[in-house]
Amino acid sequence: MTQQTMLKPKDYKSEITPIWCPGCGDFGDLAAFTQAMAAMEVDPKDLVIVSGIGCSGRFSHFIKCYAYHTAHGRAIPTATGVKTANPDLHVFVVGGDGDGLSIGGGHLPHAARRNPDITYLLLDNGIYGLTKGQSSPTSPLGMVTRTTPFGMQDPPLDPVLMFLSYGFTFVARAFSSNVKQLAQLLTEAVAHKGFSIIQLISPCPTFNQVVTFDWMKAHVDPIPDDHDPSDLDAAFRLALDKERVNTGIFYRTEAPTMEEKMAFQREESAKREPGTVDEIFQEFLL
């Protein structure tokens, strides 16, 4: 921390005013995020937020940081490049359910395999907000949206179950209205060595009248205290039990991070291969 004085949550806000609708769930996420940054004394100069396209994708604009607002669905591989290039940075990914589970869904299993030390906030509102109300992969069955005039026909994806099956090393779910729990969860996610992924349910009062704040409040529950987050089988059981919307840490484990694996490969390569370009030329001598 090169800053002389301690930063307060509001010091992490950028000069850009959020363009979000009044009452948008994303505001809660923003508040929790700045709280967590302040609590962990993250220096804004070392903070990188990579975001995709969507209402949620504008998140990075509103934080004092190095912001990378990439194309729709490409935040995860972008962040992977950032973290590999400079492991000292605090790297976050923020994006929506369309961004992360639809167009960008193919990148997730590979992020899990690589396990870079990044924290991903998947802001799930069950809708395409920015494009004004089309269905998303987490839109509930039957929901009428601009692209499902006869009701959503396909069952929603279950992000937590998918994350577990990919082998992510830190899997959690949270709710934007519970700012305190979320801020706490964020500090744990950041403390986790490896990729931490959070399905962060953040209602969209403008376009989603099914998964509303009220609905959420009636269905949300913290994960029971007796759940052991190091038990993968238990995590799957918990995820498969869909009576309530559980929030908290489903699973947490240790595995080599991408940065560690890269360092290993540098060592191995250095043992066997030349250390300068001139020496490489020598290998191809006539």
Add this chain to the structure above:
Amino acid sequence: MTQQTMLKPKDYKSEITPIWCPGCGDFGDLAAFTQAMAAMEVDPKDLVIVSGIGCSGRFSHFIKCYAYHTAHGRAIPTATGVKTANPDLHVFVVGGDGDGLSIGGGHLPHAARRNPDITYLLLDNGIYGLTKGQSSPTSPLGMVTRTTPFGMQDPPLDPVLMFLSYGFTFVARAFSSNVKQLAQLLTEAVAHKGFSIIQLISPCPTFNQVVTFDWMKAHVDPIPDDHDPSDLDAAFRLALDKERVNTGIFYRTEAPTMEEKMAFQREESAKREPGTVDEIFQEFLL
């Protein structure tokens, strides 16, 4: 069946000679496939095989059928279009582990949600065959390939676990050397109403010296008889138990198919909206 005489397995072979290496696991898949076609008396004129790019992607060339050999990773959405356009066709997707789990991996969860009546053979050899031996998402940890000179650093994906988490309605695993079991499984997959997906382990003797025929023979086991394929929890438990490589049907359930959902939407739309273009114009009258 418009054909006068019954077709034999060999009658399903096209005039094109497979370009595969001698001993390639894909030959077993081809044999089982022609057997299943003959057993089910599929008329080649109604048979569509959509394949991606890879050694495995050439599969469609070698069968007497309407073959669609699309770009790398795009077989699933292509087949979805084929099936929707003409639900009477028998539609198959064939592709490799790179094609289906790396570049094309993003399409899988959405195929599961839509559940078109298609059968997908994911020919898994744990390697990129056609491009001559780079690592794939199912390459085992530590394996040396052309792109992992210091050994594969990332853990392999578990396709069956992923398929279950996506909500596929028919999930199975098979081994190319067990042609009889495979042919039988294929008939069950085709009989299944909805999307059936099979991780079909098909060793590549040319580039994968780890998951070989011998290794497979030493590790493969049929799923225990007492497994109930309608029990999702049990299917997950079975998938999570990685001692042996289980083959057979992990999970099978009923859910509306894409074709049924499309038909429903046509009905709903017909109830509310005009049935001719001229009538649509009337809706926009001044």
Add this chain to the structure above:
Amino acid sequence: MACRDIIVRVAGEGGEGVISVAGILTRSAANAAWKVFTFRSYPAEIKGGLAMMQVRISTDAVQSIGMEADILMAFNQEAMDTWGDRIAPNGVVLYDPKHCEIPEGFSHKAVPAPLHETSMTVTGGRLSKNIVALAALTSVLAIPPDKVKELIRSRFKRKGEDILEKNMKAFEAGLVLLDGVPEVAGYELEQPKAEAERKIIISGNQAVAMGALAAGCRYVAGYPITPATPILEFMMKYLPALGGDVVQAEDEIAAIASVLGASFAGKKAMTATSGPGLCLMSELIGMASMSELPLVIVDVQRSGPGTGMPTKTEQADLMYALHGTAGEAPRIVLAPTSIEDCFYQTVEAFNLAERYQMPVILLTDQAMAYRTQSVVIPDMTHLDILERDVAESGAVAGYDRYFDTKSGISPMTIPGMVDGMYIATGLEHDEHGAPNYTPENRVRSMAKRYRKLETLSKELDANGNGVYDPAAAAKIGIIGWGSTEGPIKEAIARAKEDGTRVAHMQPKVLMPLAKEKMMAFLKPLKKVLVVEENYTAQFSSYLKSNFKVEPIEVNKCTGLPFSGDEVFDALKKHL
């Protein structure tokens, strides 16, 4: 003296109903046979923020957005600050004094219109202030109030009697709000001639969607993207009732892949997108061209590059449409020039796709896609609809899908046909579809695929689709493509009033070109202006690579469409 052509802008906080005001005004005017041309500007905010909608209402035909407003209705200060300086010399600002002050030294007429107050007084709430504004405009423009009331009634009837009544009261109060104010006199519109044809009022996107339905499109897949989303949404609603299917795909790659699958299986199929989505479709455009599958792609152009300005217009995807895939992949590129033309060129797109078995890219743009205009109802009985050239079943034993022909076009089969089996592959292939990399096969196949474009080019020379108007041997000409047709025509008409003839070319097929026709057009001209809404003068450089011509390049890349006046000003410099 009454006006023949007026531009009205309504601006205020999104959600206050400014868009409805302008929308109802448009519809009422069109109903009463005036010609209308709308334009919207979108706020940066998801909800709320400054919204503006403009209507140009004219007694005669109207073809472009126009320049400055004759009347600005400002709901609040931001509206005033943003749009207050874009007023015509003789224009007037009507502003709600509750939320807006007129800056000192403001150089135009400004009249307070107490919208808020009137709404509060008459209805007890502020929600009807937009209806007050609508009424005030109705009276200032002398639009028959009954036409407007009818629309208000049909819009509010679902919301219950109470609300409807409140709004009707607000309307009556608004009608007299500016009575006797001298500054608002002189804006009465001259009555247009009554029209014989029945018209519909639609946007460019709706015209495209309707054209597709009329052409027999029965499969649509797409991924939401501004400004193309309305096409997908339209299809979701209407296509299933016609027996077709619509899929919201997981991304644009899946969308185009499934459209190709449907086409392979025999359906006329389409996808609609904008720049970023078109990029993702690039690989499969090559696949489609190589395997010769009919395919229609609508690209509603928006300002790029990258995410760019999604709600702003541009004509900058031309080069990408012409060349957008690796390698050399013949494709057809169409550019409709008006809302009406969006309908007909979409029909043409399907006809050409089926006939020539290749991708057809239809280039519209944000401005044309979102504005609405009244259009004569297309006569479905006189529409030419082409069906796929299907090889005859039974006669196809030993069938070669890619049989080489004089036109380059080979009859197709579709799955389910006996003995019609073949391989559709992105690999170079022989006549049956089997991979073949020999130099001989390669040269033959490339020539075969490109020959189809030569066939079409010759047809276009004969019956050129577009405007090729020499204007009685004019010495100067203007060339445009796509939605610039309207402003160009306005500019040419003004020049004609001033006594100068100006030739006009606006081809609607951009790939291939009607080479002979264009050559004939260019030959007598001493000067040609190429007018386009982009930075790098793409069509101009495309022309230069095809003809010996040195165009004067007139470009605009502000995110807004050309007005007729802007084109005229550019033209004037070279007269």
Add this chain to the structure above:
Amino acid sequence: MACRDIIVRVAGEGGEGVISVAGILTRSAANAAWKVFTFRSYPAEIKGGLAMMQVRISTDAVQSIGMEADILMAFNQEAMDTWGDRIAPNGVVLYDPKHCEIPEGFSHKAVPAPLHETSMTVTGGRLSKNIVALAALTSVLAIPPDKVKELIRSRFKRKGEDILEKNMKAFEAGLVLLDGVPEVAGYELEQPKAEAERKIIISGNQAVAMGALAAGCRYVAGYPITPATPILEFMMKYLPALGGDVVQAEDEIAAIASVLGASFAGKKAMTATSGPGLCLMSELIGMASMSELPLVIVDVQRSGPGTGMPTKTEQADLMYALHGTAGEAPRIVLAPTSIEDCFYQTVEAFNLAERYQMPVILLTDQAMAYRTQSVVIPDMTHLDILERDVAESGAVAGYDRYFDTKSGISPMTIPGMVDGMYIATGLEHDEHGAPNYTPENRVRSMAKRYRKLETLSKELDANGNGVYDPAAAAKIGIIGWGSTEGPIKEAIARAKEDGTRVAHMQPKVLMPLAKEKMMAFLKPLKKVLVVEENYTAQFSSYLKSNFKVEPIEVNKCTGLPFSGDEVFDALKKHL
């Protein structure tokens, strides 16, 4: 009389060692100071199938593939059938009688070379028959056998003494196999002058990879694709030892995304791909250009469109490189002209990317990427390596990332720098990076980004990167780009021998163009030929859109590179 220039083809079943024969021959000849130029043809089968490798060995400089073989070594019938009719008038076929018959009426010399039999006799197995062939060729060409033996030894020493010994025996037997056969006389190569410089023998792909390492590239991400995969594989092996990182991405979109992430974080970063992969990168090329991030993309062109012919060459991605993303996105396009140049232009690509903060696309091709050639070792101490123009830390309070400058270039910051925070976004933005859609900001930003290309264009006029040779006021000229340089130079040299001077232009920067320089080149010429390996004459049409010129278009799209003779034949028609 000894030969100065010979083409040898070795063909047989893949896996029989035909590639090693030609490989060792190449290396031995290069070792002994001959100039070499190789070419390979790939079987359709994954393993096995007909493989062919060609070596052109010359006493003088050699720059192209050549046409017909002087010597064909045919291991089997398929080899004979496929390559037997591409023999030079004075050429000879050496064939293994065990697997191959000479067809009746064969019009060239044919000599049986009992490879199989000799191997069986000498070693007891057939595995050494390729070494027998190698030895036979060594003696026919009069290459010093010691050089060859050295290489055999180093290749086989890992396999154990026994195998090594067998192969050495086979070699000795092969050396005398064709002793005294009159048909093989006259193919002895004339000794070249000994060379002072030390050389390496590398492929175009290796040259690119080495260039990247030399330029300071420290992050590479890619997805395997023929013919670009060897670059990724090379990097996987060597880059980590230099402190860099390499990622095999899940697809090309992820590859370019992560490269951009690494670039944003301050690393020089690159990806390498071919047509289908480049298509998938299209959207993020726009993003990179908009957010002004340095980026190097290598496109090893292969025959397209679609999957095309992955193992065949082509120069058909030019238009895509120039325009390949929706909207208008400035980028730089480079085309190295030889294997050596692959090294230097890759260094240049990084320098330009860092300097101009935009995507740089380097266009090589399959033929250049896969063939090997001997190259003088680059002198690392004399290499110009540019580093990123980083805004000074501390001095950057109130820093504007996109501060508008005369050159268009704005100093960057990188994450970790105090007070250097900014937004890199694909949206149109103001100088700080915040979204801004006003017309004023739009026009300014487009101009700023494009101004960078104007800055570079002027620099190129001064120090044009490429060949601009007027050939003492010749009246005819040839223009090429990329790997056609060699064959064009050969053709021009032949014309010179015949007494005709031919001007030559081979620009290495294709976007932007060195406009003044090119104008000066074109002016005095009466006729220009534009030579390219594609169907639609892309560079020619690009030239036409930029200059008043009507090129004679010389195109080849067989999947094979031009030979010097082919270019000369085309030239001859216009002399």
